[in-house]
Amino acid sequence: MDATFIIINLVVFFALLVGVFFMQKKHIKFSYRVLIALGIGLVFGGIIQLLYGADSYVTTQTTGWMGLIGNGFIRLLRMIVIPLIFVSILSAFAKLEVREKFLKSAVKAISILLITVAISAVIGITTAIAFNLDASSINLGEAENARSLDIESTASEIEGLTLPEQITQLIPANPFLDFTGQRGASTIAVVIFTALLGYSLLKFKKHDEVRANKLSEGILILNDFVMELVKIILRLTPYGILAIMANTVATSDFRALVDLSLFVVASYVALIAMFIVHLIIIALTGLNPFTYVKKTAEVLLFAFTSRSSAGALPLNIQTQTTRLGVPSSVANFSASFGLSIGQNGCAGIYPSMLAIMVAPVAGVNVDLQFILTLIVVIVVTSLGIAGVGGGATFAAIIVLSTMNLPVALAAVLISVEPLIDMGRTALNVSDSIVAGTVTAKTDGTLDKDTYDNMSYDELTTSNI
Template identity: 75%
Template sequence: MNIFLVIINLLVFLGLLGLVFFMAKKHIKFSYRVLIALGIGIIFGAVLQLIYGTESTTLSNTIDWMSVVGSGFVRLLQMIVIPLVFISILGAFAKMDVKEKFVKSGVKIISILLGTTAIAAVIGITTAVLFNLDASNINLGDAENDRGITIETTAEGVVDQTLPQQLISLLPANPFLDFTGGRPTSTIAVVIFAAFLGFALIKLTKHKPEIGEKVSNGIIAINEWVMELVKIILRLTPYGILAIMSVTVATSDFRAAVDLGMFVLASYVALIAMFVVQLIIIALTGLNPVTYIKKASEALLFAFTSRSSAGSLPLNIQTQTARLGVPSSIANFAGSFGLSIGQNGCAGVYPSMLAIMVAPLAGVEVDAQFIITLIAVTVIASLGIAGVGGGATFAAIIVLSTLNLPVVLAAVLISVEPLIDMGRTALNVSGSMVAGTVTARTDGTLDKEIYDDQDYDELTASSI
């Protein structure tokens, strides 16, 4: 290893971060900064790999220091997941009029999330069959085998449970444990706990209005406090994206990526097809899908680059309320529930495609019974998927184990996982925004003037 070369690499990296900082000082749009940082990261990572090669100790030491920025950003996103989900749901109840039909709206949101996940599973299965995806054609390397061991360890607590037992495990027996993120299903457990507290707040407000109002005001104040914390972290996005993409590209095995190119192509065909379905659903409610694309684009770009549904939650909610005309309570419910229920990309398209891909290797016949079972299991498994990295793996573990397929084979795509995860995350976030928009539209509470208004400011101009 050459220390001098490592220092040179890091000085260049710091210079690129300085360029991003300069763009912020020049008030370049946030979405442009994220996109430019993404491009810079890809180019810088490719140059590093071209110069040093993936096996270089100089590169590995450079990556170690660069990961302080990239991995640090991801950890900060993970830090805000649980408090953000918890306070967002409570905030929705606190801002909700007692007379609102919250149960009806909540059931509708969950039904849309799960229904679209079923459609996503069908699209994933169809795409995998059309592209003739087969895991038996993939040679597992050291990275895949190591990842497989990790997945098997993670799956130990899941594989031994029946499907009803897995559903019961979603309930928060100890909510304080779930606040620590100590279980794979902690996110949905916190959602359930917050929903119960919200129902209790509605009852309290009915029976003791003065106390209920005080509690609601306190929750709203804490909600604003947490959102300020979120804004601080979101300001770091361009820097985090630059570092993440640099590290990802510099350490990627492009030969493996070429071998798995057909799966990457098939994945994006399925993801785009599902996005088109979401737009059709929007259109069926009498709304212009092109307007939806324009107004949701910044939130979807952030989701794509950050690969974090949870980190995208503030922009998700802001997009719904400020641009799509969705009431705050419905936007909070749809955004928060969408983090852990029915993620179209991570819990719909991905595990269904993976199961079709793995089945031939396991000697399982892909017939009508298998496909119907796969769709049903995929929808059920979509309950409780975490909103920050790893949710797709958890969904895959549940689906594969329930269908008696080897969970270790969920590691076959590790070399192209980041590339696919970008599209999956954007589809997840779009799914939750569609659920909120459609619910508000069918409830008659969507502000059509706001939705149709083409004169709108940059989503993040006042907050980032």
């Protein structure tokens, strides 16, 4: 009998995927299809849990098969992270002509990313204290205990290293190893290696401009080639989102969600507060923040639903260049570096709130010295957070271990992790867009007419 129910569930799931396909044939906007797929997944997952329960054999088997679509989509997003970072940063250098422009833009964009992550840490700490978050009252279940063992295993690789040693680990000793993503710091290592290659390209242009221009043209062709692969994967987004949300809801422990509801609410209070800070920064540069919201809404929605900063990279660059008037080189640079540096949601707000939440369990007094140390640690460790789901956990492990707090307690939030991660990812993408926009505006290279023009095309996978 269970087999019959499983088959029925999968037939319905397949029918829903076909429905999403026909929405594409009807030329419904890409962002609308993603949002509709999100809603369908939530409803379908809720029905499965209501009918069979979260831990039943039917639910387990059904979500296992649906995971072919959802988990497969996530793996494809992970697959393109390193190639995207490599070609995007290199192409940004290939589009630069003057060394001084690179230095000025690079320092400014990275500074914005690091300053905003410091602000996000302050907001996270303040919110956690205001909501009186305390992990000591939360009981770990089987899933949390299993997760804590994984986290402790990961933490063992970096525990015992001083902060200077952890920073040194960011420098690639073997870039080919880091291209495989085998180290926790592989993402920032690839960024550093690629940036050095890009700087070498600028030096090469000074010595042999003709051949350097040929090399630059080849890099730009490679970038376009990789982006074609990205388009293929992004077109799968509505199907992947439907499956991911259905699986998440069908297997969620809603009792745990109730227990952790205060942390979820506090997290979104902090995330929204930081997004308002982004708008204030935009306004301080003389740009209309409401225009920023309207023009970035689609890419932020994509980031929210896909939970992947890396997957949103092409739409991020497209938004900056075609809607906000940011030069292509600056857009590529800020969006690419924003994947691994200073992510406000995953590297700022999340570990700061978790540290405040865990401190009472370890008997640590949250005083001014602790808070100031935590902010510095967060800023430093924000160098190297991968732009796909899971980066926040890695950030939390580094911060907690550096602060001598029990890293295993990062597992207490496993049941609400997907819900929080959606908001974190959207904030990460907004941060990189703010960095690019403010850099271009203060450099005097922003096309103000493009920024102010409210007549623009939708973001699509056909014109990335």
